[in-house]
Amino acid sequence: MPVPPQLRCCDASGCRSAGGQALRSALEGARDAAGLTAEALMIKPVGCLRLCGSGPLVACDGPGPCQLFGGVAPEHAGDLIAASLASGGAALAAHRLDLEDPFFALQRPVVLEGCGQVNPESIDDAIAFGTYAQLHRVLQELSPEQVRDEVRRSGLRGRGGAGYPTGLKWDTVALQPPGPRYVVCNADEGDPGAFMDRSVLESDPHRLIEGMALAAYAVGAERGFVYVRAEYPLAIERLRLALQQARSRHLLGNHIDGTSFNLRLEVRVGAGAYVCGEETALLLSIQGQRGMPQPRPPFPAQSGLWGAPTLINNVETFTAVPAILREGGDWYAAIGTEHSKGTKVFALSGAVVNTGLVEVPMGTPLRTVVEVIGGGVPDGSPIKAVQTGGPSGGCIPAERLDTPVDYESLLELGSMMGSGGMVVMGESTSMPEVARHFMGFSVNESCGKCVPCRAGTVQLAQLLDRFVERRATPADMERLDALCRMVKVTSLCGLGQSAPNPVLSTLRWFRHEYEAACREPSGCVAAVGVER
């Protein structure tokens, strides 16, 4: 059956800020002016169409092959309508994006399948796309053990950054003594340069709900929470709407699908503390307490919300689950590398031509991601470094760009996967300044509970000031090194333990920049233009 022509307009935050909403109303006006009905030409708001840097984006599903246009303004509305009807679009040649470009061609959408396809505000559209089909099937056909078995076989690891095996975590929660359990989605994404979770929430909230429902069924939970940061208003609005729609369709609530499975899901909005992405702090925050990390054990899987076993996974982890159940764990495990299976979504930004959302198989070389998919630095100059993992990660130097992106390889380079933020840096970037920027973030976001993080990051930031302002001494270099190691191993939670990472990784790969900032004459000064 031929699909009626339609225009898919990106209505996620990125394109909205580039004027996406004005464009959509102009399109609707132009359609009316052309005497067309909404049925004859659908103008559909959809989620992220990936190439955020060229927004607003519009995809044309006309009689011919799909066409994608970027950077279009309301005055192009008439041309866009014409393009969708006659597969023309010659007038928009300058705005047409090549779908054969590696940016699109090398992507492997699993988590992002529905992103840019479905209307995030319509449950009918999501269901037509296949969302909730796995929930129906699983509830009728599979036992919780079988679901967990499939997830275990898929080799999926936590996409929040640490990479803990998801199947193992689900088993741990499921095998706790009988009693209430909870599922919690960590949507407190806050790394500078990361917008993967935000895009999923804004583009395909029903997919997340399905993933969480499957997880709840697998571990025996009847209640769950999505913890979203308050800085994501559109994501919160759409998630709330999606939950309401799912309840009204009986996909949440009591006796889902006529089975004995019950599930209540709620949104909890974080008040804006980065540390609340740390799971023990997040759980306290959900319970209405101050979000501060707790010593572990006990792990949340044993004792989480109100002392009950609690499953916490990241947005991307839950969102991968429906596809895993549909295609089978072995299918998913066949993608990626031996120890890092499946695909990973990255948010590509910084000094790169193609800024946006990228989903690629694990193990794709970093160079492919930033140079081929990303298109390299806009002025054609070489890449200096790639920062991954936000303030918990580190900078990977250009000479290591052939590293495959997987959990172990990035750790080996002193960085980490993190949640998937990837910031490309050009030649002009000063590494001590980058380190100071991230340390400033950690200083502001430390919860203040433990001393190394609370007071140590302040001292580290001041030491870095000396390097940035080129008034450091070789002794500062030693102090910086020693304090980084101390904060890393003695801090209570992941925030403090990883706060020195941007410094340590830049010290490791770009030590000469720190040495050049030392003003005292010593072996470390080849300093050009440094005042003595």
Next chain:
Amino acid sequence: MSVVTLTVNGQDVAVPAGASLLEATRAAEANVPTLCHLEGLTPVSACRLCLVEVEGSGKLLPACSTAAAEGMVVHTHTPRLREYRRMTVELFFAEGNHICAVCVANTRCELQDMAVSVGMDHSRFPYQYPQRSVDASHPQFTLDHNRCILCTRCVRVCDEIEGAHVWDIGSRGGQCHIVAGLDEPWGQVQACTSCGKCVEVCPTGALFRNSDTTAEKQPDATLPALLRSARDQRRWHNQ
């Protein structure tokens, strides 16, 4: 009573099952330092001074909140632990305004004792000299934020023993400070019973009686353990 046996600094010790590593190290007289920990209050592992090395674990573990397990091999005073402890104490000194000579807790201050025990004579980190205030609104007691090290003993004793929960923490990072009530002057917090438990357990001169002057504070850090055991044993029958 079931017992676990473990090795602390090469010495075998037996402790009741469920005991913390801190209790095990104390049984071995290993003298692991603590500031935030207080017997009778929930451990929070915030001061990081009681970190110990456990063979087979890549991480340093806080003795106060880690359970002792059968066969553990624990080291409490390795060179790197000593170095980290000294740095921790230096960070404490550098972040507040600690001037011992004019402090009510001089000679009875746990932070001061800690500096001596880790061999700190000066801080290698520059002092921050933060602008901090003094809350003298309470008729009997005073809170001097300049001397507070945020151990949260006052928060916990008030919540867990007195049951009033007058204290909590406000802000974050270096701006963190103890707040009374809904961040009100202490004297205006109606929930405060003026029991003085917070003052008794404060390790420094941050909380003191108005009558105390330099070096006159006489705190009693054993109070929570005493009260908690008395409560558990129902030693008072008028409840």
